[in-house]
């Protein structure tokens with residue numbers, strides 16, 4: 001029971017803090033709906049929200065299928081990026097060779113507009129799942145690896161001096177000092193990467209695909225089925241939002257001290 | 271000028287510590303900070319100093335005279351450019367671990383509560399934190415943080431953080447205590463109380479203490495000997511024996527020895543231009 005009450009209370013608190021934003025959203029939809037009806041704008045230019053909803057509901061299973069495909073690409077590519085970039089960041093931060101050999105390459109590759117590589121992936125890996133996964137991986141990879149390296153290298157000089165007076169060995173030092181100190185940076189990268197993952201999946205589907213939300217988007221666009229274009233965009237945004245918030249929830253669980261520290265800082269500046 | 275009984279008591283204490291072997295010894299120590307493309311900084315210049323086992327030694331000196339540098343040299347966190355530092359007979363050529371250290375800034379871990387910040391000292395040493403939990407709580411109580419053990423550093427005031435750092439330096443009961451302006455961020459009242467507590471602790475444990483401070487009063491009230499340093503390049507200007515009987519308590523400020531010592535130190539700073547008698551409003555010629 002207390003758990004349920006707590007949940008209810010936190011929901012109320014959530015509504016209270018996000019209430020204004022919700023209200024603006026609702027107002028926006030109302031204004032949109034009314035404006036379209038009053039001015040009589042053509043539906044293929046700007047459909048009212050009600051039409052978007054009814055059209056979407058008619059074909060929601062097609063969209064759901066596409067959403068599932070895109071979600072898989074996002075999750076797989078993102079997971080691969082996390083699994084590769086955090087250990088790589090560790091290696092770069094702790095091995096002089098890796099730092100001198102690999103880090104400059106990473107910095108250089110980061111400058112390449114990754115999306116421009118998408119057509120190449122199609123040539124190399126065909127039309128299937130692989131090129132999408134790789135593009136998601138590529139876009140998420142850089143922010144995660146760069147901020148993780150920064151995190152692992154960020155060791156505060158005074159804290160390290162204190163640690164040296166305890167004679168702590170490498171592994172203890174890593175576990176108790178370096179890793180916790182790196183986590184806020186790593187999570188910053190993870191969140192940026194998560195935000196980019198959905199974009200990457202859609203772009204990859206734009207380039208060549210026969211399924212997924214990006215594919216549907218192009219189809220609807222070609223048919224001037226604007227309500228469905230809107231509906232697809234909304235679903236895409238929702239997927240991106242869910243992935244992002246999932247990372248944020250993990251962050252809250254992993255480094256509550258940092259999150260509350262930021263909250264305190266925000267309170268202080270308000 | 272002084273009551274003879276006090277004078278003899280004072281001599282007795284000094285004589286007792288005189289007999290103790292040196293625990294920390296600096297001979298001809300110079301520290302020059304070099305950085306590419308920058309002028310080098312001579313932070314310490316030919317410093318000779320010994321701290322006897324069980325002695326409470328304080329260093330006073332103006333900002334930038336090399337006090338923190340000296341402390342880091344003793345801890346082995348910096349190495350001397352020339353000269354030799356020895357602790358417990360061994361040459362210091364790497365970070366020392368048989369000590370407790372309070373840095374000038376609190377240097378706490380943001381992700382740990384106050385209690386866990388105290389315990390990190392024993393965890394990093396590979397000891398079992400559970401065995402030290404009670405002791406950590408007691409130390410937090412002693413520094414006036416009984417109710418703040420579960421707070422994170424960002425929820426503590428500057429002075430509170432400093433007190434956590436003091437507790438952390440004491441938890442593992444090391445024989446050498448290095449304290450760099452440990453009472454720096456404390457209010458006058460807490461400062462006075464914690465000074466009394468530190469003296470009591472020292473009297474009970476007889477650790478060797480190197481205590482850095484800006485406060486002439488504090489140095490005289492706490493230390494057996496006060497080292498007065500001159501502005502850059504840091505040199506030892508004078509070493510004063512403080513003849514105050516212990517425990518010094520709150521009345522020590524009224525003792526003639528206190529006045530004599532603080533005045534002597536003030537004289538030195540006046541002569542060196544660290545202090546100048548007449549007040550000049552800041553911002554005017």
Ligand SMILES: Nc1ncnc2c1ncn2[C@@H]1O[C@H](COP(=O)(O)OP(=O)(O)OP(=O)(O)O)[C@@H](O)[C@H]1O
Nearest residue numbers: 303311313332333334335336337338339340374502
């Ligand atoms: N890591 C460093 N690199 C270069 N110069 C340094 C370094 N640490 C200290 N210095 C310089 O050495 C001199 C002495 O510094 P130190 O920190 O020892 O002074 P201090 O007596 O502790 O001063 P304060 O009372 O303000 O803490 C200063 O001029 C400072 O700029």
Ligand SMILES: [Mg+2]
Nearest residue numbers: 337338374450
């Ligand atoms: Mg200093």
